[in-house]
Amino acid sequence: MQCLGCQLTVIATEALACNICKGIYHYKCVCISSEYYNAHLQQLNKTWQCPSCGNVTSRRKGADGTPVRGVQPTPREIMNVSLLNDLRGGQHDDTTCQADMSCDESLLDLTNTLDNTNVTLPDRSKTSLPPVADLHGTISYNIFSKLLDSKLNACKEEINNSISHATEELRKNFSLTTDAILAEMATLRTHVGTLSQKVDLLEKENISLKLELDSAKKVNAGSDNSALLQDTISTITRIQEDLNERDQQALLNDIEITAVPEFKGESPMHIFVGIASKLGLNLEEHDVVHVGRVGPVHGDGDRLEGAGSVRSRPRPIVVRLARRSVRDQLLKNSRVRRGTTCADLGLPEHQHRPFYVNERLTKTNRILFGKARELKRAQNWRFVWTKDGRVFARKSETSKVHYIRSERDLCRVFEVEPTSDCSK
Template sequence: MSCDASLLDLGNDSFAFGNREVVQRHDGDVENNIPYSAFAALLELKFAEFRKELNSNFNIKIDSLRSDVNSLTVEIKGLQQNINCVNEKVKALELENVDLKSKLAKCESNQSPGIRALQDSVTRLETELNDRDQAALSNDLEISGIPEFKEESAVHIVLATAKKIGVPLEECDVVSVERAGPVRDAAQAAGPESARPRPRPLVVRLARRAVRDALLKAARVRRGANTEGIGLPDHTASKFNVHDRLTRKNRILFGKARERGRSEQWRFIWSIDGRIYVRKSESSRVYRIRTESDLDRVFSIPSNNPIV
């Protein structure tokens, strides 16, 4: 390795390296190699310079990193302030919501007689309109559970069903027959019988109310009759039901009454001429259900009330 000319004076027999004196050996000419001790000293100096440069670069990087950390800290503080501000607004909204609910409950509990009278009038009018709509269906009934087939004759099905339960009908007794509800998907209707959707009920309008009453009475007597022998294509015989046709409001109310009756273990829930009745047991009182408010009122009554 060549010697650094700034450190070695090759014209002298000796040179100074730091605080030490190095003797130069030669055979007339200066030797191209330096002693080990001089090489070690030179190497140590080189390492010192490298460490100094490395420390300088490291300090620069550290300063840059500290600057980035400081900037990030400022951003985090700003985000924390924003979060605190949002939390305060949320708490304020929650308090406002609680206050509004309290005021609303207070208003509902302190309704003026005029408002209560108006609400009672609206409820009474709605009930009267529903009763009128139900009266318009006095010649109608529904037959559910009859399998549905493509290009079926609905009138023929009604006539055959009536004959099945013991009430012979003529075509002139039937004003109209149709399936209620949206048309089933063709692919589902043509699939396996077990995978077919539940058939839509048949809505029947009869010419006379007496005929409708006779059908309903016969259906109650022959409860459990099935579709075998009524002229349908090959199918698995299933039970069918003949019942009143209800308005949409009464149909929803009847469904809720049946659900509530099952949960409260009331044995009898039925409808006659569009009127819904419930009864806890054979020895208990019969109640009529006209509105949803009647459900809570009736089903909360003790079951030991006698029939009146």
């Protein structure tokens, strides 16, 4: 059996037969709710009439009183009413839905007119859609398409506005971030420039004092001005010590790694990351400002000829770290794991020897540290070490700690005879 309304197959639990024409319909196609159908099924089977039979009107041709059957609406008209209700956002109620099944010929005229006319729909944001009753229960595909386009255009405009707003917020946030970075960079450049000027000024003062000292020596060569000469020498020594202190402050984030074999084509960064890993620190490349070998090549015999060739006297590796705390932790771990060798660093085949990690010192402090170690061995002192680039010495665990800044301090601390160097 087929439904006369939707032309689809009807099963027994959904069928409703007209008592006049015996036509079969889905109960939902004639706008009867499921609750009403189940509650009044027996009464409907006895008395229900389809819309076509229920809309018969009395129309006469002359004296003939033969009734004329109404025009039955097509399934498309019924579905168009439902589609229009959905587009309006309304709720479809089976108990109140009524299909216009009258034989009014103006309905057919209006349907043909809407199908064949290029209808321009108003903007949904400004006007409302015409009521369903005005369309006499029908809507063409053309109108449906324009309704859908109107809805899609509204959604598109809303999405574009949201994207524009989000883009503007991102642009503002990015501008604020870049402005702050540029301001910090400008401040940093100003600070570096100021420090550079101060260093240049100190160097000029040092040169000027040396010239004055030489001039004073020439003028007072035959006179007894030892006190003035001694004051001048003391002033120069103090200035040199201050300059050395400033240079050492600039190296507080640096370390020096020695006794690591040197190969042609090696990667100092890769070697350092491997060393840090062996010392218990997992560092990334952004933790390192600079890494490389320093110092002159010692003689032609140490020249590297081919890939994998090892230098007999490897140059030290100098590393500048981004943070002071990382440097301190690396030095601490190197003291705990003293004796760690160069094995498993990804280097070519070589003899595995221990490497050493120390603070990087200025040339002056490096010379002082070397001489202090020699005097320590000669006089059986227990301790000579460096901390934050400064040289310290201690005779025993209970004795006083001495801070060594110059050759003169070496002579005083270790109680040795003054030499030409110690007189400075």
